[in-house]
Amino acid sequence: MYKCFLLVLLMSFGLHAQQDTVDFLAMEAVIEPIKETKMVLGTVRVSFETLRATDSVYLDAQNFQVLESAMESVTVSTASDKIWLTGKFQPHKKYTAFFTYQAVPKQSLYFSSDQIWTQGQGKYTSHWLPSVDSMTDKIEFDISVLAPKEKSVIANGNLLSVTETKGKNLWKFDMKHPMSSYLVALAIGDFNYRQIHSGSGIPIQLYYESADSLKAEPTYRYTREIIDFFEKKIGVAYPWQVYKQVPIRDFLYAGMENTTCTFFSAAFVVDSIGFADRNYVNVNAHELAHQWFGNLITETEEVHHWLHEGFATYYALLAEKELFGDDYFYWKLYNTAEQLKNSSDQGKGERLLDAKASSLTYYEKGAWALHILKEKIGDEAFRNAIKSYLNKFAFQNVTTEDFLVAVEHETAIDLSEWKENWLEQTAFKAEEAYQSLMRSQFIQRYLETATFRSVPLTEKKLRLKKAIVANNDFIGQEAIYQLAGEPFEEVRELYEVALGTQNIFIRQAIALSLDPIPESFQSQYAALLSDPSYLTQEAALYNLWVNFPEKRKMYLDQMEGVVGFQNMNIRLLWLSLTLYTDEYLIPEKAGYSNELQNYTSPQYSYEIREKAFEYLYSMNLFTDRVLENLVNACSHHYWRFRDAARKVLDEYLKDDLHEKRLKELMGQLGEIEKQYLQHKYNWQ
Ligand SMILES: [Zn+2]
Incomplete structure (x- = not known):
């Protein structure tokens, strides 16, 4: 999962x-x-x-x-x-x-x-x-x-x-x-599918909803490469006769590795622009890895849960390393090390072998344990151990001990310290992780750039410029974030250099951090609206709209018809902004308001509904229909959305007039909605 x-x-x-x-x-x-x-x-x-x-x-x-x-x-x-x-x-x-x-x-x-x-x-x-x-x-x-x-x-x-x-x-x-x-x-x-084959001949069926046929390629990009990579890297053939992947609307998790048929959240269905910011590659690789680690061999009980999640997380990382390179691999390891260190520093560290540990422990600490183990014993011994462990226990259950026996059979290196540090310790071994990360020159350069954060601009300007020119996604972003809040004329040149890199992540950092947008930089900044990233476009549209009231209509016209991710981030923002833009006529606004309200209804996925409710609530636009849809959301099967809806409704009903209004509406509501109100508020 x-x-x-x-x-x-x-x-x-x-x-x-x-x-x-x-x-x-x-x-x-x-x-x-x-x-x-x-x-x-x-x-x-x-x-x-x-x-x-x-x-x-x-x-x-x-x-x-x-x-x-x-x-x-x-x-x-x-x-x-x-x-x-x-x-x-x-x-x-x-x-x-x-x-x-x-x-x-x-x-x-x-x-x-x-x-x-x-x-x-x-x-x-x-x-x-x-x-x-x-x-x-x-x-x-x-x-x-x-x-x-x-x-x-x-x-x-x-x-x-x-x-x-x-x-x-x-x-x-x-x-x-x-x-x-x-x-x-x-x-x-209502699914269609495309069939491809792995290099070893396994049929792979990639499902999509009919309306999303153009998104099938970007959504499933690299699927074949990942399965071929795993068969080679793991050294054991894919264990089942077929592999299917199905996007599920309103799914409870990012993905679930059902044997031969992974289900995943339809929020990962992307077009080729969405792919840049929010692709399915990591979840795709993670669930596929479970077909070996979890499905072929299965833990006997929860205390060994890292044998599923730590392995799936680690092998997904290895697949991403193969596809996106070493920098990406170390960047992800660096980020999870930071999370684990923070949690550990707050006294919340957990043993990996703890039946009640959090996902952070099973997934990320588990992956780190394997990364350190592999560095310790070497690639060949690691691969041989995995191979014999999978073959020996195929279609059976396993414990951590079974894995350790397989590893110890392949190496003469004493593992007692590793076991103590990575399986038994509650604390995260940050120093050991740091030593491992520093093998990457990219991490060295990134951390060097990050140390400039507290340095005055005049002393670091040249070095930041160098960091931007080097055109690395992560280091470039770090440099841009350090420019925020500095006097604009002092850093204009650096922003211009950053825009000139044409790197969408460096440019995205500008969209996310430059505030306010100076008048003289307006037209250069506005070019971000055309970047192939829906995150960049969303942030740029909003910031331009706020900073330049006289040009609101012009920017909105430019973005009309852009939908964004599956959660329609750009369309929903666009509709909301038109309602506050003077140049739109009242009948036009009524149409846009109607469209926005419509996105709260149950026929849409919860990601769309959640955002639509937020916008409408902040604009005080809860019509009867929106209110009905909000009460409906209070009984949704996905707990996070359900809880958010309940909170909004509680807040809304603090006003007596609102309560009166909803009570009058009750007669028109469906059974489930009525029951929720009766049960929650004791209404009759
Ligand atoms: Zn998993």
Whole structure:
């Protein structure tokens, strides 16, 4: 999984005792999610082997109702969180159970506007499919999905067939190997896909929504390069028969590595301009790396979670190093070292082997532990250790000890200090990390430039100029940020040199930090509106609009029709600014206001809605429709958006007149919205 660890610090895992009487082997399931009732109908055929004599085994299943079962030797019954299979089971014998069920999933399967999709990790597949919450019983899942004819379906494994059944289409998928239940997934939506192949011949299916066909190439850029790089670098072939990637609207995380079918946030769908600032490459590589680290070999329990996330993070970094070069690699390592050091300095450092550690620890400290280990033992020993570790435990579960044994087999170097420092310590070993970073000449030059921050301008001007002329993305940005607040005429030449580099990141630093914009620099600055970066364009448009009231209309005209990222950052800003621009006529403004309000409705992704609510709230433009949409957002499945909406509504209702108004509106609201208000505010 890939989470933004600044936002999600703790991940809730439950503890699951493994049943020691049974090994579930294979499951064939037909799933029919019903949008209207948010219910799932299912048919399951599950085979298992008993490890010793017993009269009952169970599958995890949250609030399921078994409708029918038909097997002579096995009786099927439900409890609140289980489905029991009972019979006179002999030791080491294989049995099969068959049953149909219905369930109303509270989590883990989501019905959002025109997509239906699942998220197993942290949410438990057992809310929609009888399965095993513990990671240690791996099952070969063959999923079939019954969906409306006009929709496409994606699930784990190869698509065998699509046949018409009951007026719907039945999509039949086949897995060849077992996996833990949290990796089972399905998605239903309006998707197309492009197929490419890895160098080794694995079919790779790149999904996109029909409207985004032109964004497929930039979104999935380097996918083939990444999989080829991993097969070579890891030394073990991609373990599954196919690989699909699917953008999910309103997804809960950045990405999720379901076996053979990664789901990722549609916010990463970009055109070639968006690619510069917000591309999918890192998440793409991270989820792909999990197909080995997490899916092929799986931790036995949470205390070893870094075996998934530290490895996926580190291999994604290696892929980026291959694609974008050493500077980029060290820049990212430098940034995570800073975060880890800050957290550690505040006494918040965590052991890597801590079942309750934060994402920052599992992901970034885990990656650092591997980086230091690789430097210590050398590339060849590292690669050999990884290779034998993966081969030995393929389709099984692992502990940190299993990894260490594999490493120790490949090297004579004593690892006890590394273990102590990187696995056991709560503190981040900043000095050791710093020594490693200083192997990069780029980091040396960057840190040298950063030391000028406290130096008076006259003493550093020449050196900053040199830093800008060198045209390095990160060092150039650092130099530009140091110019902010200096008397403009003293630094004009440096800004001009910076614009002249044509480096979009150095130029972006100007858009983000030069304030106010001097009159005499206006036309040079305005050229930033045409830079191939939506971040730059957004900042430049806003700053020009604020600084030069007489030219507002001119700049807005220039940017009309530009949408920006998937969150429509530029269009939403543009609409908001027109409402405060005198030259637009009242009917035009009414149209723009209407469009902006429309973006708060549930048919749009939460990233768009969130920004639209912000703009409308700050402009005091909460019409009835916006208010209805805000109440709707208060019950959204994505907690961060839901909480933000709830806060805005609380704030809004502090005014008695607003409260009166919403109470009058209540009659027109949908059931979910009404229930939220009744429950939250005790309204009738
Ligand atoms: Zn991950």
